[in-house]
């Protein structure tokens with residue numbers, strides 16, 4: 001164990017921390033008790049140093065980013081998560097549903113910007129059949145066949161199952177034929193049933209969320225995982241959430257990246273609550289990196305963390321800051337003040353300034369090279 005870590009473990013003042021540092025140094029798995037000890041007694045320097053060790057062991061000095069675009073086809077949603085500033089009822093003034101032509105325009109824009117990925121998520125529209133969601137993929141691919149479609153969270157897949165009566169494996173297969181490339185990690189929130197009942201009582205429960213991802217992995221589709229923190233949850237709920245993800249990853253190996261999501265209270269029914277602090281953001285990032293020993297990547301989603309924290313997070317466990325993220329709506333409705341589009345040069349500069357080597361990836365973490373024209377891109381197989 002590097003000498004500095006013994007010192008910071010000592011300063012943090014709990015005998016068990018030294019043993020945790022030794023385990024991380026050896027590459028041993030941390031237990032639930034270790035996770036709780038880190039939550040309760042690990043100081044930020046100690047957590048950061050340890051998480052950085054794992055981050056560099058797994059990803060060297062690379063800071064990954066991608067060039068992507070978001071599509072939120074509708075904000076009409078049958079559910080009422082208390083943390084959601086995005087949703088609308090069908091008749092609300094702010095309710096929208098994108099027309100096919102608008103979707104095609106977005107696909108054309110994505111092509112013109114050289115995007116390698118479109119991230120598609122939205123509300124659970126109570127009047128639209130599942131075919132509408134499926135055909136969005138067909139429309140985008142019709143316009144821009146090369147783009148990777150990372151589409152629909154486990155909550156949406158559960159909704160499609162409910163409205164069609166078809167098993168999720170069949171739906172995933174059908175959507176894959178329409179162009180589905182992978183699943184985003186949203187909808188996981190916090191798995192604990194009591195906290196989940198407070199913040200998203202209608203949503204697919206933990207076992208359903210995990211089952212959908214397991215089915216996707218079984219079919220060879222990769223997916224991401226998230227955790228929403230900084231609301232009603234306690235340390236033990238965060239640790240148990242991470243352990244449930246780690247268990248599934250042991251069985252399938254299908255997760256690519258983990259993304260901790262900081263709660264943004266503005267314009268939500270939880271607007272009275274404070275935002276998680278910068279310190280909490282870094283602590284959750286570091287502890288996630290330490291507990292998820294079988295995840296290759298941890299993402300500091302700059303849209304939600306803010307650019308400054310995302311930069312620092314690259315030394316607290318994160319190896320990826322996501323992308324240029326044009327047209328993101330979910331966080332911006334909830335008070336995120338990051339610019340909606342961060343240009344590539346800026347992203348590369350942010351990563352370099354953080355002491356990391358910027359590297360563009362596609363959704364599946366293959367390195368992307370650009371030709372003389374930015375829109376001429378290829379991936380290393």
Ligand code: V47
Nearest residue numbers: 083084184185186187224226228261262263264334
């Ligand atoms: O599940 C919604 C969160 C998620 C708020 O897979 C909020 O690469 C904070 O999952 N405050 C959707 N969080 C976004 C998501 C995501 C983002 C970036 C990359 C990937 C990926 C996935 O957004 C929801 C929920 O947890 N969310 N409202 C809010 N007010």
Ligand code: SF4
Nearest residue numbers: 077079080081084087
């Ligand atoms: Fe609907 Fe998703 Fe918002 Fe929940 S978080 S209300 S499921 S749009």
